[in-house]
């Protein structure tokens with residue numbers, strides 16, 4: 001299987017006052033194309049820290065990371081920025097759609113940033129996930145679950161090889177959590193590697209593999 005992310009010996013410390021807090025301690029990890037991996041673990045164990053590093057939002061760490069077969073240490077800032085925009089999608093717990101734009105316009109944003117805006121393609125994505133009827137609605141006119149699904153489609157708009165979701169159902173009821181899990185499964189079916197942090201055991205079980213964050217490492221559950 002094609003490896004989308006390969007990590008070995010990843011360590012990360014935060015400095016707080018005079019103290020160094022070691023959050024990740026020689027962690028190893030990999031995920032392949034089309035694979036859906038969930039990460040569970042206590043609050044404060046370093047899950048978001050890990051996702052931010054994998055998603056190129058934080059580059060202060062030690063260890064080796066390969067994304068899409070390329071060593072990050074060989075890439076400059078500009079190359080990493082392009083890699084992130086073109087290949088990585090993010091969904092967070094409290095995702096915000098831009099309130100003055102329609103759902104379709106929100107979904108088109110990441111494509112427009114790359115100069116590849118095409119409302120027909122955005123609409124096709126909505127259709128594929130059964131959401132075409134909310135295309136023209138404003139965020140305040142749809143439900144919380146629909147907002148999170150729209151944010152997820154926005155993350156999928158550029159066809160990312162890697163979809164990173166940090167507690168995507170943290171704010172949703174059981175029904176909508178299940179719908180989001182179906183969507184993430186479908187995203188993996190379209191070929192994305194899906195990496196999700198969750199507190200929801202039922203959600204975690206929907207993944208192909210579940211890992212536990214603890215002691216600065218990821219271990220199979």
Ligand SMILES: Nc1ncnc2c1ncn2[C@@H]1O[C@H](COP(=O)(O)OP(=O)(O)O)[C@@H](O)[C@H]1O
Nearest residue numbers: 014015016023042043044045046047048049050
């Ligand atoms: N920017 C930061 N500066 C200092 N410490 C941080 C920072 N971000 C997170 N931490 C600390 O790192 C640890 C891991 O945090 P985090 O990755 O957010 O955990 P999780 O997502 O598993 O709840 C926590 O002890 C947190 O307080």
Ligand SMILES: [Mg+2]
Nearest residue numbers: 047048049166
């Ligand atoms: Mg977190």
